[in-house]
Amino acid sequence: MRSPFVNIHTHHYKENTAEEFSLLNIIVSKNYLIPQPCTLGIHPWYVDRNYEAQFDVLHQYGKQQNILAIGECGLDKLCDTEFHIQEHVFRKQIVIANCLNKPLIIHCVRAYQECIRILREEKVAVPVLFHGFDKKIELAEQLLGEGYYLSLGASLLTTKKDGLITGIPLDRIFLETDDKSSKIVDIYTYFCRVQKIDLNLLKEQVYKNFVDIFNYPLGR
Numbered sequence: 001m002r003s004p005f006v007n008i009h010t011h012h013y014k015e016n017t018a019e020e021f022s023l024l025n026i027i028v029s030k031n032y033l034i035p036q037p038c039t040l041g042i043h044p045w046y047v048d049r050n051y052e053a054q055f056d057v058l059h060q061y062g063k064q065q066n067i068l069a070i071g072e073c074g075l076d077k078l079c080d081t082e083f084h085i086q087e088h089v090f091r092k093q094i095v096i097a098n099c100l101n102k103p104l105i106i107h108c109v110r111a112y113q114e115c116i117r118i119l120r121e122e123k124v125a126v127p128v129l130f131h132g133f134d135k136k137i138e139l140a141e142q143l144l145g146e147g148y149y150l151s152l153g154a155s156l157l158t159t160k161k162d163g164l165i166t167g168i169p170l171d172r173i174f175l176e177t178d179d180k181s182s183k184i185v186d187i188y189t190y191f192c193r194v195q196k197i198d199l200n201l202l203k204e205q206v207y208k209n210f211v212d213i214f215n216y217p218l219g220r
């Protein structure tokens with residue numbers, strides 16, 4: 001049996017096939033929930049005035065079996081939402097993820113140290129995945145040291161973060177397209193070329209990472 005390409009974070013719905021599995025991200029108060037596997041969270045850009053109601057939605061629907069993770073959620077120093085509100089909403093989502101025993105998908109912009117501190121303070125007990133990571137290897141190593149996973153995206157194709165690609169152990173990575181129109185196969189292919197590994201090996205390993213942390217069989 002061949003492992004499919006796994007696109008761990010996308011905002012574009014694509015039907016899943018034996019060749020490719022996409023995990024659609026649903027933003028509370030912005031997107032409609034789908035019956036297929038997806039992730040659900042309160043994005044720091046879309047925190048309502050009445051965020052308590054968003055917590056209720058997340059807690060209620062987050063229980064559904066097709067919601068594989070909580071997020072994306074986190075901290076963003078470049079958005080308009082007041083930072084202390086972002087922090088409160090992030091803390092609450094860590095609590096919900098712990099309570100539902102589902103992994104967390106983190107959105108983080110210029111607030112890595114704050115994210116790490118809050119995840120520790122809230123005693124996160126589920127797998128944590130920083131999505132869209134394209135920073136320096138030193139920061140990657142710090143996050144890996146905390147036990148977190150990293151998901152790399154389309155920016156690899158243009159920013160040539162080859163040092164980052166070669167520095168991350170294969171059992172801690174995911175790949176994603178996020179809101180970009182790139183193809184997941186192109187991101188896998190680029191990654192393999194830089195790491196000098198076989199595409200099938202990468203597919204096997206990323207699929208294994210997915211099954212390990214999301215505890216979700218893809219009907220195989």
Ligand SMILES: [Zn+2]
Nearest residue numbers: 025072178179
């Ligand atoms: Zn996203």
